[in-house]
Amino acid sequence: MVEDRKTRRRYRLTNRQIKALDTKQKIYNAALGEIQNKGYLNVSIGDITEAAGVAKGSFYTHFDSKESILRYTYDQLNPIYLHAYNQVKDLDFLTSLCSFIEMSFTELEKLGREILTAMATNYHSEEFIGVYLDHDRQIYKCLDMIISAGKINGVLSEEIPTMHYVRIIFSVLIGVENCWCLMRGEEMSLADFAVQNVRLVALGMMDEARERKGM
Numbered sequence: 707m708v709e710d711r712k713t714r715r716r717y718r719l720t721n722r723q724i725k726a727l728d729t730k731q732k733i734y735n736a737a738l739g740e741i742q743n744k745g746y747l748n749v750s751i752g753d754i755t756e757a758a759g760v761a762k763g764s765f766y767t768h769f770d771s772k773e774s775i776l777r778y779t780y781d782q783l784n785p786i787y788l789h790a791y792n793q794v795k796d797l798d799f800l801t802s803l804c805s806f807i808e809m810s811f812t813e814l815e816k817l818g819r820e821i822l823t824a825m826a827t828n829y830h831s832e833e834f835i836g837v838y839l840d841h842d843r844q845i846y847k848c849l850d851m852i853i854s855a856g857k858i859n860g861v862l863s864e865e866i867p868t869m870h871y872v873r874i875i876f877s878v879l880i881g882v883e884n885c886w887c888l889m890r891g892e893e894m895s896l897a898d899f900a901v902q903n904v905r906l907v908a909l910g911m912m913d914e915a916r917e918r919k920g921m
Contacts, residue, residue: 730768733758734782737775738821746772746824776825779817780837784844786813791848799856800908803875806852807904808897810845815896822896823887829880849875863915871911878907 719727736758740749751772755765769775790809794802814822828834840846853871856862862871882900889899 726768729760729764733760733765733768734775734778737772738818741775741824742818742820745820746827773828776821776828776834777837779821779825780843783810783814786810787844787848791844791851795851795855799852799859799861800905800912802852802855803849803908804901804905806848807879807900811897811900812895819887819890822883826884826887846872846876861912861915863918865918866914874907874911875904878903 733754737749737754740753740757744753749772751762751765754772754775755762758765769778787806787810790806790813793809794805796802797805825834829838849872850868853862853868853875857864857868879900882896882903886894886896886899894902
């Protein structure tokens, strides 16, 4: 069973649709493997289809271009963020935020440094700006809920808009992803690096809230 994102109606897939989804995932997984082994710029559509064991026509049935592999990756991340949020939503603000980052970025790192580098490199292209900054992405929604809970529990300031807090955390994560991709040979995992930076910023947000209360 799958759910239509627009209507929220659930329906059963036909065998043909299941086969098509399996082929798309097979191509996507092959692309991840090729990009990780050779680097994004060194991988061709032919490399991907050969690794997947499909014809080039099959690739273009599911993806417009090599860049569309990156766009598809953003969709693949949404369930990861939602699962992480559901595991931590009942914890206190700081623990919830840091655990959410740790869980989701542990999964993100599994994609491989090369594809994460390719995604980071494309931040500023017109094709990807709208995708990356889309507030309907699950990471925005999860951060919004975690921060909203922090405001309700009194550890964050009600005077500061929730989206302002979200953008602060998100800007830290952008920097983390970029820096980690450059830190080749470093031992620290992406998740540890992200949590380290987000924790410091979150503590500063909480300190500011306490100062505002003391005014």
